[in-house]
Amino acid sequence: MNRIEEHPILPIPDDRHQVKFLFNGKEYFGFEGEPVSSALIANDIKEFAIHKREDVSQGLFCANGQCSHCTLIIDGYPLKSCVTPLQDGMDIRTLIHLPDLPPDDHPLEHFEKREYKCDILVIGAGPSGLTATIELAKMGFHVILVDDKDVLGGKLVLQTHKFFGSIKDCYAGTRGIDIATILDNEVYSMANVRIFKNATIAGIFKDQKAGVFLKNNCYALIGFDGLIVSSGAREKSLIFNGNDLPGVYGAGAFQTLVNRDLVKSSKKVFILGSGNVGLIAAYHALQAGIEVLGICDILDKVSGYKVHADKIKRMGVPIYLRHTVISASGNGKIEKMTIAEVDDNFQPLLETAKTFNTDTLLIAVGLSPVDEFYKLAKKFGFKVIKAGDASEIAEASSAMFGGRIAGLEMANLLGKKVKIKASLRQKAEILKSKPGEIFQPSPVVLDENYQPVIKCDEEIPCNPCTSVCPVNAIKLKNNRGNILDIPEYLGGCTGCTICVAICPGLAITLAKRINAHHAEVIIPYEYIPKFAIGDKVPVSDQNGNYLEDAEVQKIRFNKKFHTYLITVKSSLKNGAKITGIIIQKKEKTRPLPQASFEYLPDNGVVCRCEMVRVKEIVEYIEEHKIRDVNQLKQIRVGMGSCGGKTCSTLLPQVFKKAGVEWKDVTEGTKRPLCVEIPMYAIINEESE
């Protein structure tokens, strides 16, 4: 079974109850209550359905109940497996084309209309939704907080890495999962907050009510005076041949499988996109014991934080810049993928193609705000504020700030005069900052005393190293005068190692000279050490270049920051250069000796629900001179279960391909529901 049995950060529960189930008549085992999709993937089953068009295979895609790619026949009913909990004895079958509706003909006996009221409805309990709720509840407002997951925290609960930012303002140095716990405890303790978990907002209606789909079998209307939209972001997609294969999905779905359900969903992954999401997905994969073949980005620079990228490179993951994916292929699921370098016009140079054997391709090519509810509420003239990624894509640290500000602004909208400090807005702005300049590090000379060697040379909003040092030996340079500035060591280190343990970028080591030839280096390590004292481990410089095999002297574990501190003995010349321990060998990440692929860029799928390929859409636009997205419904684009969530971000490039400027195109009309709801749930037939 593909289960994560050990993890450096996440606890592996030992109280899970194993149950038996059938898949296409064959017996398998899974854990009771886990999503059916996760149980199947843990059993290496990735092909869930055969689409009615072209008979293509479908598997898990969004892992969030938003699309219907993971639909299976479960005990006779067509159900979305990613939101269906596994039960003992379930009979699960592949869905082939359209399902039969079960003849469930007993008369309707119970129905009810459920309604709730509140001062403020907060959609999404991620970092910004939670902090907005806390601010509003503190002021005495009655808040209903709705989230579609079974635990609060949004994407925080999937983040096993330490956060950037400042300790005082946004829990810098604390892992996302732990920040989620802190905020959850706070909202749960507030009497005037009502929390609906497993609850998806399906629509915002003209009569100032929201429709919410609760726990997959109920439906309620929530009336509100004010609305905060903190519904986060959705992942953008990419068009290439084979992008519809099971095993090709977003980094978010991957993190859900790995970090929430503890399923070792893959053996080898390749990641498209070098933003923070892609970089962190690589880090999560490695922590879960999954090999990362590489990360590629079409741009010539890593788009995430440099410290993140450096960290990933040190672990032994190659980052291919100016590269894009040109093909994925496999029988019923992805088995092989090919990347190639691009020219100045982003066109692939096929002679540079590199093919990898892989079972998972993660798409992490950016996020777009989920702001439909905001736009609609605005149109209806409601009191509405958006916060977090729904407002602007940025780090969770800034989302927490944005949420607080949104809460205060909402209070003002509802007539409560509260002052919003200018400093609050300034800090929020700084935390949103994109990475700034990269500086040349100054050379470090080691002496007999420990000193921090800081490999943090790009301006990012982060300063915990300066806050935790008991002797204030680390300060930010005063270039900008804010936390974007680069840290520097001023002398006086006591060797306490807290800066090493807290640094979210794992970019600080402590090093000293121990004799004329040797140095001792303390390295932060966020994996389960597979070595013992006395062993030699391969160490690398800041950028992942192999330096030497260094001898392990000491293995310590910092409980507070959940980080291993590995002391190694190295040559003196490398002492200041050593930054990390390589955990993935070069041989593992090499492409196949011979590239093999079919370059069919027009074959990529745009509308996944209805399986419409880019070629078909481009031809239709050209032939019928289409200038209105609504007309693409003729060929079923956007008519599927997801409601255009994936394809709508791709359409500008599709129109461009057909020679039409996006500004000349009328956008598609958006209608509720934004998640499918069974009819029995709408009238609460099954609730007591």
Place this chain on the structure above:
Amino acid sequence: MKNYDITIIGAGSIGTPLAFYLGRSGLKVAVIEKHSSVGQGQNKSAIGGVRATHSDPAKILIGQKTINILNRMEEEFGFQVDWMTGGYLFPVFNNYTERALKKLLELQKHFDLQIDWIGPDDVEKLAPGISRKKLLGGTYSPEDGSASPLKVIDAFYQLARYKGVDFYFNEEVQSFQIQNKKITQIQTTKNKYSSGLVINAAGAGAAAIGKLAGLDFPVYPESHEGGITEPVQQFFKPMIVDIRQDNFSANYYFYQNFEGQVVFCITPQPNIPGVDIDCTSDFLPLVTKRMLTLYPRLRNLRIRRTWRGLYPMTPDGFPIVGYTKEITNLMNLIGMCGQGFMLGPGLGEIIAEYIETKNDKYDSIFKQLSLYRDFSGSEKLK
């Protein structure tokens, strides 16, 4: 100034098929549409039902034409428009309605319509799993059916363009110049047109066009809401129309379309006048309760999308078709009362034939649907 034989205002369910039939007659035709493509008014809100089994001669005749056209659509023009003859089923639960519908059958049969009374067993055969509670039977008309409004209008749009019809999108009529009881010039937001004949096919906006000509057309939009589910294998055939009323709604109807999706719509009670098409929170609980009471098997279907559309109503529930007396080159094809999609193709063919041949074949239609009737009657099967 652009010159045309005929200018149609509105590229919707009525204007678009008409444009094709007129274009086919060799006339120089323009269609002016305020939206950015065809069918973006109420056509896209139509659920797709097409029937000839109405309660009055004019609509029966037009409906028969439409069905005839849709039957030939693929063979004659090469367009697959999801046309299926699943029939219309009006289940009946009380003696009063049974008597009324049976009486109507006489008229309908007089027009050679295939429609008959069927017993509860036959009702259940057509809709397996339907509730038998109080079910007395119903009328069933197997030749009626459904098609995709989207595909039908697109087919006519393509056919019209092929016949040389010019479509002007994102363009709204602003004023008319009128001389000697004739429109001599149409001013839009972008162009000026002169046209031998002007046809008002502006759907929910028909009265506003009348105002520009200084005339009052009794067309008042009201809104209905509709929805669509996920697709499943075909499990029932007909359009089911339940004409009972409850405290919040009048009739509702639903069918399973070519894709396998169940499409449904309800008539609110009291009516909601106006042009607001934003969805309300009341609709889904209301319609779902009624549908599941009648047809419990639908309970596991997932609802995918809902929308609200307009019925351009007239005081008596019948369309207004024909020339105006006050302006001799202005013709109305308006007030379709929510049946524009099913009347459009047939009406288009009839009007084009009438304009081309000037024959008196269709005088009874013009008489019945005249703007100058007294509007005191009432449509029985709205």
